[in-house]
């Protein structure tokens with residue numbers, strides 16, 4: 366159930382983080398904006414009831430919302446709940462469902478995503494998490510990295526905001542590369558979100 370509290374500081378930006386998994390990026394973003402004057406992480410949204418990110422939301426006393434497919438894709442994409450929480454910016458952090466066009470239309474240029482590779486390579490349907498790192502290693506790439514981009518109605522497709530690279534080492538396993546990529550994500554995603562909000 367979604368429980369909303371009043372916001373005495375009246376933040377200018379109320380962010381919803383959408384995440385499907387462990388939530389290490391969500392944690393870094395939450396920590397970055399704790400006690401921020403104008404930005405509040407107001408809601409954590411997940412499509413998985415047992416996702417680690419929901420424990421993180423609990424730890425930081427952030428309201429959470431578990432969503433299901435039918436309402437998300439064929440209903441109103443949970444717009445009522447997002448509006449009730451006064452959400453005006455959405456951050457995807459390891460969220461594995463496509464964003465329905467109703468949500469994109471309601472939040473034009475206000476939804477961003479992080480992808481664990483250098484788009485446009487290694488993106489698209491089914492390209493997430495370790496599948497991305499396996500594909501990069503199988504293709505014998507010498508370099509990978511992260512891409513932060515606006516979300517449109519195609520997978521991993523919207524305008525690119527930021528990219529940075531890291532090496533792929535000869536004996537890397539997908540886990541080795543994932544760890545290196547996570548370090549980059551944690552260092553850059555919170556700062557890039559803050560920059561997007563100030564533009």
Ligand code: GAR
Nearest residue numbers: 386387388389390459480481493494
């Ligand atoms: C991150 O590496 C993110 O880039 C990736 O999922 C991971 C989530 O990790 N996203 C995608 O692959 C989207 N296509 P986290 O749960 O530890 O933040």
